[in-house]
Amino acid sequence: MLNGFLKKFLGKSDSKDVAKKRLKFALIYDKLEVSDETLENLHRDIVEVISRYFEIDHDAFKLDIHRSDDLSALVVNTPILSAKHR
């Protein structure tokens, strides 16, 4: 009890609160991880869809996941050679 009082008084936080916070972040981060296989499949599917509407440069097509502290973004970048008119 005294121990607890002192901790509060000195403004020290419980180590389990640190553990919980770290865990929550770790679990979120773990779930954002994507396997190479998934990325390759996604790459193929996106190219297929875009190709229905545009002539694109397949070699220059780029697919990336950009991560920062509080945000994860899927970035697709592709040069368009021409639009398909139908």
Added chain:
Amino acid sequence: MEGKIIVVTSGKGGVGKTTATASIGAGLAMEGKRVAVVDMDIGLRNLDVVMGLENRIVFNVVDAVKGKCKLAQAAIKDRRINNLFLIPASQSDNKNVLIPEDMVRFGETLKAEYDYILMDCPAGIERGFENSVAAADEALVVCMPEVSSVRDADRVIGLLYARSITPKLIVNRIVPEMVERGDMLSHEDIVDVLSVDLIGLVPMDDNVIVSTNTGNPLVLQKESKAGAAFLRIAMRVNGRTDLPIEVPRAQGKFWKRMGTKFGLGK
């Protein structure tokens, strides 16, 4: 008879899967059910020594699955607890000798013979895990109040959900003094992080080591708090969901307890 297969799993090793399997299996048998506990840790068998049945192994689970023996020949009957049977792992093979399809078939054979079948899953999420969950109807996930164990539990829970199994959580090796001091995750913290239903809380207890030293069932040890906790889990598994979950408390002094009561402990 149409039994139920329950896998006991965790991702991480050394958190208490084997201890839980032996004790919950014993508890279910004491409830009058016909129970088989299956050691799926092929190549690293241990459920046999924990249960004190290591001297009676003739055939093992690989023999039974591959049809080299009858199920009844591989199942060792516990002489202290009625209706409890162990199907030991093989020690000479590795996990890849079995495939999930084998286990689905074997599961049907087991279900025809027993009310409850507990699969003691090995650590990891590879083939040994896949074989252990292949035929499972339900799952018990064991974790310790510790960061790496909870993280691994989360991973395994995700894999179980992907197989349409909604697991129940056992938090094992709780040290109440540390929880009260704020130096160990409480079960509320863990449930909050994992969003999963709890089925029981088991304290750290020296009797666990004592009982594995001698091979005597933990649940028959009168003063064992862990044994009593596992018995309650067995009853809840067996449908007694009205049974409240007991939270392990520190033995501490009166004032310490009063302090906790009035919120001064933390």
